[in-house]
Amino acid sequence: MSVYQASAEWAAQRDAADPLRSYRDQFLIPPHGDGQCLYFCGNSLGLQPRGVRQAIETELERWSTLAVEGHFKGEQPWMTYHEAVRDHLAELVGAEPSEVVAMNTLSVNLHLMMVSFYRPTAQRPAILIEEGAFPTDRYAVASQIRFHGFDPERDLIELKADEPNGTLSMSAIEQALTEHGSRVALVLLPGVQYRTGQVFDLPAITRLAHAQGCTVGFDLAHSVGNVKLALHDAQADFAVWCNYKYLNGGPGAVGGAFVHSRHAHSELPRFAGWWGHDKTTRFKMGPQFDATPGAEGWQLSNPPILALAPLRASLELFHRAGMDALRAKSEDLTGYLEWLVDDQLSHVLESLTPREPERRGVQLSLRVHGGRERGRALFDHLVEQGIIGDWREPDVIRISPTPLYNRYSDCFGFAQAVRAWAEQHPA
Structure with missing residues (x-):
């Protein structure tokens, strides 16, 4: 019964x-x-936490009374405001604090990560995604393949569903990597597939892909705040996500990124910006880029305070619950x-x-x-x-x-x- x-x-x-x-x-x-309403759309846009209005008003008040000095003064100076969401984000995704950063938006972060982690060669030019991936992922990987001078018709490999209702078995993923792994530079899969709702086994996929010499990244747009994650232990090279779905960060919220600690001091190529420069020497304004160790080294610009305030309010609820x-x-x-x-x-x-x-x-x-x-x-x-x-x-x-x-x-x-x-x- x-x-x-x-x-x-x-x-x-x-x-x-x-x-x-x-x-x-x-x-x-x-x-x-x-x-x-009966609201069942947190998978697309989370509801507004009651604390958001006050969180934004607090920063507006600081702007009005401190102006530029708000970067350095007050309970939470703007210079380190992104750090105020870092620890709770790390907690949610199962990462070390230095492995995560709130910045940009998902698609921007995906491209920034692929600049560093998609390093195709003539022998290994391909990217592996699932068939029916969310359009932004397919657009992004196809454009990266073209940017490097390769052909998506040949070098974008799509996993076909092998289970009823369009889901994928681990055996299908393993078979695809066995067949194509020597040509695959990057495996990019979701944590949760947006259309079917299927959760993917991130540690198992990472082990299989790394065994074939592939780099591994995950789109966690439908995962963060939804399912339990352990990105550090899973050994993924990178992950990206948005914070406006289950994390209730508001429409167009600042996104998130994870870079595993083994890449913390990496000399992989990246698109550099002043805010990614080592914070201890950033204001010396030197001509040479010296990255902040960890995920923060992939930042380009200073964080948008009014956009981070709602995320900070919501993450506090996740931390408490x-x-x-x-x-x-x-x-x-x-x-x-x-x-x-x-x-x-x-x-x-x-x-x-x-x-x-x-x-x-x-x-x-x-x-x-x-x-x-x-x-x-x-x-x-x-x-x-x-x-x-x-x-x-x-x-x-x-x-x-x-x-x-x-x-x-x-x-x-x-x-x-x-x-x-x-x-x-x-x-």
């Missing part, structure tokens, strides 16, 4: 017993009618949503996301039976009802119950709305 029940009373009881229930009050839930507790709730909350889909909605929806908890995060990618037109009609109806997920062509609705602010009651409300719509619109 299932531990779950399809009733509002059962969901409310689970919410009342949730040890993380108070964190929902730390977020601004968008209104809908006389109540609130802890990823162990968040992950435990996530597995159960997403498990409840999956059970509701199976038990109540199987005539309407089918989950494409792996069923094993260790192979998924909070997201379920739900294919709507009946094709695109029917799927889009359901999605639009849900939005009108204040139930916010997101749509992926041609027929997938992504629903992501985020443990910091979503409830069992939200999942039940989603299921009720889908079932009511289906009764009015039979296939």
